[in-house]
Amino acid sequence: MRISTPNALGRAVRGYFSDHLPRVRGVSPHTLSSYRDSLTLLLRYVAAKRRMPVDKLDIVDLDAGRIVAFLQDLEDTRGSSAATRNVRLAAIHAFFRYLAASDPGCIEQSQRILAVSFKRARTRPVEYLDYEQRFSQSPLGGWSSPRSSPPPLDWCGENGPGQAGILRPSDGQR
Numbered sequence: 001m002r003i004s005t006p007n008a009l010g011r012a013v014r015g016y017f018s019d020h021l022p023r024v025r026g027v028s029p030h031t032l033s034s035y036r037d038s039l040t041l042l043l044r045y046v047a048a049k050r051r052m053p054v055d056k057l058d059i060v061d062l063d064a065g066r067i068v069a070f071l072q073d074l075e076d077t078r079g080s081s082a083a084t085r086n087v088r089l090a091a092i093h094a095f096f097r098y099l100a101a102s103d104p105g106c107i108e109q110s111q112r113i114l115a116v117s118f119k120r121a122r123t124r125p126v127e128y129l130d131y132e133q134r135f136s137q138s139p140l141g142g143w144s145s146p147r148s149s150p151p152p153l154d155w156c157g158e159n160g161p162g163q164a165g166i167l168r169p170s171d172g173q174r
Contacts (some may be wrong), residue, residue, distance in 0.1 A: 008103065009059045013039065016098050038091035045070045059099070064112040067092060071116070082121040089118060 006014065017036060021027045027035075046066050047054040071089060074080040080088075093114055100110035 007058045008106075009057055009062070010055070012059065012095075012099050012102065015102065016095055020098050034087065035091040035094065038088040039095060041074075041088065042067070042070050042092060045073060059103075059106055059109065062113070063109065064116055067113050067116055082119040086118045086121055089116065092116075 017032070021032055021035065042062070043054050043057060046061055047057055049066065049069070050057070050061055067089075071085050074085050074088060075082070093116075096106075096110040096113045100107045100114075
C-alpha cells in the first residue's frame with residue numbers, strides 16, 4: 001500500500017486552519033467556520049470544473065479566473081447576495097495572504113487573486129426607535145425599580161444616543 005504525502009495545497013490548508021487562524025490570528029470559532037465553509041465551497045467548485053477529486057487539487061488549480069467564476073456562480077446558481085459573495089471573497093483573500101507569506105513561490109498567483117475586487121453591496125437602512133417607542137412599554141407593565149427605569153434623555157433622545165440636549169432644571173416639571 002502506497003501512502004502519499006499531502007501536496008502544497010493540502011499542507012497550506014492544514015497549516016492555515018490548524019495553526020494560523022486559531023493560534024496566530026486568534027479568530028473566533030464562528031470566523032473559523034465561515035472561512036472553512038468558504039474554502040470548502042471553492043474547492044468543491046474548482047474540483048467539479050476540473051473534473052477531478054478535491055484531494056487531487058493543487059495550488060495551481062486555484063487561479064484568479066476560477067475564483068471570479070466561482071464568485072459569479074455563487075450569485076447565479078446559489079442565489080447568494082453581493083454581501084455573501086464579499087464574505088466568501090474575504091475568506092479567500094485571507095487564505096491567499098497567508099499563502100503568499102508562507103510560500104514565496106505563490107506570491108504572483110496570490111497577488112492576482114488578491115486583486116479580485118469586492119462587489120458593491122446594497123446596505124440596509126438601520127431603523128431606530130424613538131425614545132417613547134423604546135421605553136414606554138415594559139414587559140412588567142411599567143418601570144418597577146430604579147434599575148429598570150429608562151435612561152436619562154441626554155443619553156438617548158429623539159435624535160439618537162448622545163444627540164439629545166442636556167436637561168436643565170428649568171426643563172423639568174414644576
